[in-house]
Amino acid sequence: MKHETLHLADYIIIALALAISLTIGLKFSKGQNSTKKYFVSRGSIPAWAIGMSLMATLISSVTFLAYPGEGFASNWILLVQGLMVPVVLLLMVWFIVPLYREVIGVSTYEYFEKRFGLFARFYSSISFLLTHFSKMGTVFFLLALALSNMTNTNTFAIIWVIGFVIIVITLIGGIEAVIWADVVQGFLLIGGGIASFIILICGTPEIIVQIKHTTALFLNIAAWRWP
Structure with a gap:
């Protein structure tokens, strides 16, 4: 039997996020x-916004639900790729984004055609589409499954509503709307993470004791290794 766990404030936040x-x-x-405006915003989006959009795009329901569950059940090996995200984003912002604007043009696939021919463009673009369409199914299902358990709402209804909103944003606003929506979500993710950490620390005093114990242990090991 499913039990509703969200409060009115939670529903308001969800509705505001969609709105x-x-x-x-x-x-x-x-x-x-124009096509250039729709796909690349004529190169007017700042690099930091693109980096924030990439960060928000990399974090999905898989990151929130599947990875913690796998880490709890077995080990934290999947955390490694998450730790590499800031490094990858810095490289993207400072090297890849300027390369796109100055050399590549509208898309990587257009550049592949110039360098390697039409087959390379079709092969890479179709492979990308198939990969991400299959990935989107997992992401949508996990998100809808979590929300349906918390709200007693039909899973398929949640998939339809969120999918509709995403399609509308992309169709009418182009890459500009997608990136700036990701920027808002990225700041919400960071703010929510910081707030959750503060609440966790303040609500569980034992954690502070454990942090102090672990820090002292690490310092003792470091002092023993490097006298």
């Missing part, structure tokens, strides 16, 4: 008058 995302899509829909 803000749609508003961003509508805001950027007015200027979508």
Whole structure:
């Protein structure tokens, strides 16, 4: 039997998140008058926003649900790739983004065609689409499964609503709307993580004792290794 665990404030936050995302899509829909504007925003998006968008894109329901469950059940090996995200984003912001703007053009696939021919463009683009379509199924299902358990709502209804919002934002707002919506979500993720950490520390005094114990142990090991 499912039990509702969300409060009114939680529903308001979910509704606001969907409304803000749609508003961003509508805001950027007015200027979508060319292919270059729709796909690359004519190179006007700052590098930090692209980096934040990449960070928000890399974090999904798999990150929140599947990885912690796997870590609890077996080991924390999947945490390693998460620790590499800041390094990858810095490289993307400082090297890959300028390369796109100055050399590649609209997309990587266009560049593949220039360098290796039409077959390379079709092969790489189709492979990318198939990979991410299969990935999206897992991401959507995990998200809908969590929300359905918390709200007693039909899983498929949640998939339809969220999928509809995402499609509308992408169709009417282009890459600009997608990136700035990701920026908002990225800051929410960071703010939520910091708030959760503070609540966890303040609500569980034993954690502070464990942190002090672990820190002291690490310092003792370091002092023994490097006298």
